[in-house]
Amino acid sequence: MTDSDATAAAHSADAGSERAALEREIGADLRALTAVSDQLGHIFARSNSLRPNDFRALLHIATAEYEGVPLTPGRLGTLMGMSSAAVTYLVERMIESGHLRRAGDESDRRRVLLYHDEPGRAAAEDFFVPVGQSTRAAIADFGVDDLRTTHRVLSAIIEGLGQHFDALGAVSRDQAERTARG
Structure with a gap:
């Protein structure tokens, strides 16, 4: 091995350990972000008389809506690890409370899709718009x-x-x- 090969190997090892350290830091940052997000979710849920699973369902539904792929009750159950009976109960409660609405899939009338309903969307906006403002301020630089x-x-x-x-x-x-x- 030449001196330049040894130097290149040492730089590669340093870069590898730097990358591993950065990956660990990113992992820790993501866990911290998850913890803070979870705390905010609990505050939102309590302030809107929601159960933890209700909030989780709303989060999955909002994400799916944003991605342009609304959820069926079956897919929601899969994402949440719930039986179809439990999801049906959750969805019915959420519809009655004004947080969700059901609609037929325009491309397949046999399928039912879940969406945020306006009262629930308004409550979410009231709570999360200031969260978004804080986030934008934090990344402004x-x-x-x-x-x-x-x-x-x-x-x-x-x-x-x-x-x-x-x-x-x-x-x-x-x-x-x-x-x-x-």
Whole structure:
């Protein structure tokens, strides 16, 4: 090994350890973000007489609406790990409280889709618009390139976690089938 090869290997190891340290820091940051978001969610839920699962459902439905792929009750149940009976009960409660509405899927009338209803949307906006203002103030000093990179990193992490969730769901379904067969 030449001196330049040894130097290159040392730089590569340093870069690898720096990357590993940054990945650990990002992981810690995401856990902290999740914890703060969870605390805000609990405050919103309590102030709107919602149960924790009600808020989780609203979060899944809002995310799906934003992505342009509204949820069916079945998909909501999968995301939340709930039986269809439990999801039906939750959805009925949320409709009665004005947080959700059901609508037929225009492309497949057999399917029912879930959306935020206006009273629930207004309550969410009243609470979360100031949260968004605080967030925008916190990132005001970052340039567009920094934000674009951050968005790419977060999108990749979300994609990876989603793939892992789907894999865990497949494992859970396999285990349930084996248990049912005895």
